[in-house]
Amino acid sequence: MSGGGDVGGLRQRGGGSGRLDSRGRGGPRPGPLEVARLLTCVVARELMDGEIVAFGLHAELLLAAALLAQKLHAPNLSIRHGLRVERGADLQPAAWTSERAGRSHERVEYLESHDAILDVASPASPMRFCDVFFVGGLQIDREGSTNLIGIKGKDGRMKVRGPGSIGTTSIGTLARHVILFSGEHTARRFVDRVDYVSVPGWRHRAAAGLAGGPSLCVTPLAVFEFADGWMRLRSVHPHAAEDDVRRRTGFALPAGPVPVTAPPTPAEKTALEVIDPFDRLAAVDLAPDGGEP
């Protein structure tokens, strides 16, 4: 099960600049760890006790957020990382890829065989896959639709082939709560209308006869919420400038004053030290500008 949480830019990862180059409203420019920790807190605050939160593999920040929520206010939060229900108190190396942490399976409390995703997709089941599902995209639009399929050229044909919708479409349609998460905040990512729909937003859902839509979108610069099915700024992070955020968003946002995202509280900071003692969050791929030069 891939949640698409880690699908970022179109470039090869690892070589980009990855810098945070927007000006803060005050205070010194934060490092990648500080930004990642802030986002971890932002996400954690959205997770409720007793819920099941799900995201794809390679999503350390979301995992950290779930662990933080568990520690602070949601002891009965279940964490679905891919098809595993995880337990454990801190952020460890990814379980199944190149890390050689042979003991990672000790963090698994329950797991599904891969095709069992069909069995648990229904949000009405006590064995449901999730209550809250995190989704990313190559493009995200104002109504909250995402696109991992491809980007059209001027001729209307597919110009850039995307990776594919991986695990996002069905669960993103069925989950009670969809939260969008993007490590990039550019006008290329945040577009007026996505070229293809991997997970439908408010209007595409309504057209298909489905109620609701994504509830939130978290980026390295800001948090969006939805009003009447359109994105608007809920808060801008302390290190970002509101006009810069608006400029980097490829569609018009309602005017009006926007609060600053609440920085990590002392309790959150303390818990984060336990969850991520080795600062693994510093390596999370957050490049607001898409890592371009």
Place this chain on the structure above:
Amino acid sequence: MSGGGDVGGLRQRGGGSGRLDSRGRGGPRPGPLEVARLLTCVVARELMDGEIVAFGLHAELLLAAALLAQKLHAPNLSIRHGLRVERGADLQPAAWTSERAGRSHERVEYLESHDAILDVASPASPMRFCDVFFVGGLQIDREGSTNLIGIKGKDGRMKVRGPGSIGTTSIGTLARHVILFSGEHTARRFVDRVDYVSVPGWRHRAAAGLAGGPSLCVTPLAVFEFADGWMRLRSVHPHAAEDDVRRRTGFALPAGPVPVTAPPTPAEKTALEVIDPFDRLAAVDLAPDGGEP
């Protein structure tokens, strides 16, 4: 997975007379073990190398037949006993019910979870449930339909409620080869038309758009085959009389000479000694007359 192989009369089992009371054409009246062994040979001869044979639980005779075929001419026969693929050379106590043979699981080579029956029902799959499926019934009719659902009274309503179709209907419809097996041979069991259809025979299949039908029906007295979709006698067992068989069959059978079922060969006899050293086959519930007084 219940194949219905053990569904016999309507009475409580274990207390009946279970005697073989039909006259033989010659030779002494055989005991239950001899009849069971003959039927084991009859069934074994129908099983081909490389096939998968399936039957319900509590079907020692069919299991013995499969083991016999494996030993003599079908070393690559796979045996599905319920949802288990079994291996092993001899007849042992039933694995999962009241027998306390804790080691019975050592005879399992492969098993399905119970709902996986859906995954393997298609006969076209390399992982198919079976090629040959054995089915029994409260009623069996001339076109080979079986009935485990119930028996109608004169008013056309259900008078006797049967156990239900258990595992027979879908697999009995889908399997490449269906062989009927009945421990009872009476006009009550072998009727002109079943009151309800658990597994469809030739005409019910044709009406539903399906080709073929059951290929054989084995009873303690005789073997039926099908010609143009109607039952006819293929052979009468050495211990039974042809006119008695006809009298005990509730529908007309084509006239004409009927061969005697070939008795166990020396090779079959030798193999049976290995397969059933403790004469467990003597306890198989074969009561041609339904065990009635």
Place this chain on the structure above:
Amino acid sequence: MSRAQRVCGLQEAAALARDGMVVGLSGFSYQNPPMAMVRALIRRRLKDLTIVSGPTSGIETDLLIGAGCVKRVVTAGVAFERVLTIAPAFRLAAERGEIEVWECDECIWHLALKAAAWGMPHVLWPGGAGSSLPELNPDLREVREDGRPYIRVPPVRPDIVFLHAAEADVYGNVRAAREAYLGRTFSEKSLALASRGPVIATVERIVEHEEVAASPERTLVRGALVVEAPGGAHPGGVSGRYVPDLEHYREYAGAGEARRRGDPVPYQRYLERYVYGAEEPEDYRRAIGGDRLEHLRMAPP
């Protein structure tokens, strides 16, 4: 803050079932029926239940029918194997028209639960065409697609599911014994996945969470409410723990057959002795004979 346990008592769990509900019950033939819970449900004198059990059901279903709690059964069969070909209370109630039977086979039973779990309006199944199932169930239709016949199977969705298993942890991770049946599941998971409501597992023993989490591949069902009820499947068996008590089955079958033939006394006496008069686990243990379960226990491998 700490994680909440999901453990409760038998009565408390039984109280979640209400008149008229669609109740899923674990068990296959003699194995793993949630009998302690069934007896508790009967003592609550529930009415008009739809029972989804099996796919081939046994005494759990028959006893509920015999006690008058059931109006409808979704099952591929109700039988006691070689003890009795047709379960007695099921037979009597069906012949008298007191219960409806959703007539299916084991595949269609599982399929109807899958359709519910998967949120499908219906499923087209290639098995069963030409049988009487569509004619007996108005909601099972024979249809054609591209010239081939299919049975159109609707979802069957329990309101609540009771199952019995060997063990669970306090967080509701339920599993079978390792010692037998080798991970084979019966219908526990299918029922739990299809349920729209709570899943309650009575278990032989509550075990340490660490032990369960060390072998997550063995967990059949998660998120269950857990009730510790040792011996809770009796007279049924529990895979790897104890074998079915066929002597008790014969006693029950005799009482059921007597009633079917016109003498209600033995069945009433059965209910008084083993159900109404055995509210506490000790009472039941005494009724079946103090060390009966010990005799049925399977030796470790």
Place this chain on the structure above:
Amino acid sequence: MSRAQRVCGLQEAAALARDGMVVGLSGFSYQNPPMAMVRALIRRRLKDLTIVSGPTSGIETDLLIGAGCVKRVVTAGVAFERVLTIAPAFRLAAERGEIEVWECDECIWHLALKAAAWGMPHVLWPGGAGSSLPELNPDLREVREDGRPYIRVPPVRPDIVFLHAAEADVYGNVRAAREAYLGRTFSEKSLALASRGPVIATVERIVEHEEVAASPERTLVRGALVVEAPGGAHPGGVSGRYVPDLEHYREYAGAGEARRRGDPVPYQRYLERYVYGAEEPEDYRRAIGGDRLEHLRMAPP
């Protein structure tokens, strides 16, 4: 008479695949791709294959596309996780219109295989309504039943399936390593169940039948043809045996990206070195560096 073994050689097994076939390949992202077989298929210069891989596919699919063997891909995505967001040959061929993509997600991929295994003409799935999937695939339709939207998913049925796993016995019982992933299966079983033709498993090691039969609950696939091919998933990993070789993935990704940007030489060199010029297992081992696999091996738990 004795039971026949189901073991054969890599070339012999590869020869079962023909131009134009629908070929199922195991693997999920970096894990368990049947790479030794993929290289053998490329050396046979097969054409016009439809690849069913994944659901989220990796290098097994991309390399077959890059070598010109593929006309259609049934996948929820082709990507190399953090090494490369979009697999390069897949991207290039799709952008040039050289391959068709059956656009789906992981649920619909599994569902299409289930529909094939179950013999269903189509399945109605509540997920994915409102997405572009129906508009991109003429055979995926959005339909309504009782006012609710569903995607009507057709069966996808491979003609042949190749998978890679940790071990098998000579009779074709295939299983994963016990040491990791705890019984989690990826798509091996789903593909095998859906296949209309043979299932071929390359495995790290052929083990004793008795060992496999002692834990039947671990067997994922039965009835497979078995090919012993140690290291046969490289550069992918095998759950519990060795981790993926991310350095090799980067080398491949670099070659693929160079070709996508106009320089075909590195990719051609990759094919020569690791595929065409490495017909024997020793050649491949030498090409990747003699003790490379040892470095990737996972320590026993």
